[in-house]
Amino acid sequence: MQVNWREITAARNTFAALYAACETEGFVLRQVSGPEDDVTCYSLNSINAPHFEDEIASAHCVTVVGGPHAAACPAEVAAYADYVVTGEGEHTLPRLLRAIEAGETRPIPGVATQDGICPPDHTVFLPAYPPFSQFKGYIEISRGCPFGCAYCQTPCIFGRRMRHRPVDEIARYAARFRDARFVTPNALAYGSDDGIHPRLDRVECLLRALDKNQIYFGTFPSEVRPEFVTDESLDLISTYCANRRLHFGAQSGSDRVLGLLRRGHTVADVENALDLCRDHGFTPVVDFIVGLPCEEDEDELATLALIREVTRRGRAHVHLFIPLPGTPMANLRPKALLSEMQRDLGRLALNGKISGSWGDPERRFYRNR
Known part of the structure; x- marks a missing residue:
């Protein structure tokens, strides 16, 4: 067959x-x-x-x-x-x-x-399956996410309990590349028992095992969460990794909206991560969602203020809210953007400070061939 x-x-x-x-x-x-x-x-x-x-x-x-x-x-x-x-x-x-x-x-x-x-009768045990064979791909080091963000399909599909691929297996497959890049919902949660409390000793064990590679960790497609950005975690990335950009999600500049989204972090966590990136010589690349249905105008302006702050120190990746099936926000529709938001996003894009799509979601997701 x-x-x-x-x-x-x-x-x-x-x-x-x-x-x-x-x-x-x-x-x-x-x-x-x-x-x-x-x-x-x-x-x-x-x-x-x-x-x-x-x-x-x-x-x-x-x-x-x-x-x-x-x-x-x-x-x-x-x-x-x-x-x-x-x-x-x-x-x-x-x-x-x-x-x-x-x-x-x-x-x-x-x-x-x-x-x-x-209904399925199993959960995939990552070590039982190779990450790739003849056709190379990014190595998935963790699967599942405990946070349950209201717009995200990841916990709906893979569950809220993190599963990790063993260090020796990751290193064996990474040896087939010069650069080591990974797929994970949160790179700094690697090895964590609950995905909420980091185990940086296990992260270091992984990075140390990749001594034959040029490592990219905490950058696409292995972003991190802002509250996981600490002096200790950035020291590890500085010591073992080649990237000097750190990619993490803020999503909103409003604590009220972050609570409704069930993000599990605050605006202060984002601002602290920005400060730490500056102190350790990293350029932050920060994700935002605009047009969130739960936003009031003041929430949207708070997000715009945080985007401006990010772009003074690094780059922002901005995209329009997309109601994804299977999520708590599946039946909602994007809120129309304020003219001030549209104007400033356009200006920042022309200056090379932001990327993404806040008009047509297909520009971000749809690739036919």
């Missing part, structure tokens, strides 16, 4: 991980630019999913769809796809492919069809 993987730029790292997982079970995923026999697999997010719906619905082959959108809206996706992987794919996808190959019709845990949804 030939198993194909639909090439989508936003899903490259997912392809690397699932190629490795399927390979261990005897299935080789062949990259294709459209659906082909016998089976074609897709990984979709909630922005690009509508662009592939007609292609999947009209495909003359068995279609399997996973990814964040499938996990959040399994019944919707099952209306146009044959099978929907509703969560983590490393165990479920090979299990499903074996069933398809054998012609089995029984429900597969973690898979939805038009007949209904069979």
Whole structure:
């Protein structure tokens, strides 16, 4: 049975991980630019999913769809796809492919069809699966997030308990690269038992093991949280890592809004992280969400003030609120931006101080080829 993987730029790292997982079970995923026999697999997010719906619905082959959108809206996706992987794919996808190959019709845990949804019966144990094999990808060092931010799909898909890949395995795969870059919800939470209280001794153990690499840690795609930015954590990054930028999320300049978002930190934590970056010679790169439905005008102006402060010391990455399925804010819509916010964001962008998209979310998320 030939198993194909639909090439989508936003899903490259997912392809690397699932190629490795399927390979261990005897299935080789062949990259294709459209659906082909016998089976074609897709990984979709909630922005690009509508662009592939007609292609999947009209495909003359068995279609399997996973990814964040499938996990959040399994019944919707099952209306146009044959099978929907509703969560983590490393165990479920090979299990499903074996069933398809054998012609089995029984429900597969973690898979939805038009007949209904069979709940998953497992949680992925990261050390059981390689981060990649033939096709290289960023190494996922941790999965899951305990904070439950109201706009974020991560805890909805991967749970609120962090799981970590062992140091020796990370080092073994990192040895295939010159630069070591990682995927994690919060790099400085690596090794933490609860994901809330850092274990910097374990972070140092990881960084020390990567002595053959040029390490990038706390920068995309391994951002950190502002309250994890301390003298001790920055000392570690200064000692072991090549990056002199630190990427963390503020999201809002209003403590009231941060509380409603369930962010778990304050504006003071962000300002302290900015001061510490300056003291340790790091350039901060700070994420913000604008157009939050829970904002009043004064909250939006407080966010703009914090963006201005950030851009005096570093850079801001700004994007418009996107209501993602499966999250507590899924049914809300962005608030129209104040003219002052629009004017200043445009001016800062022209001066190279900010990046992102606060008008069209597809510019950030949708990549077809």
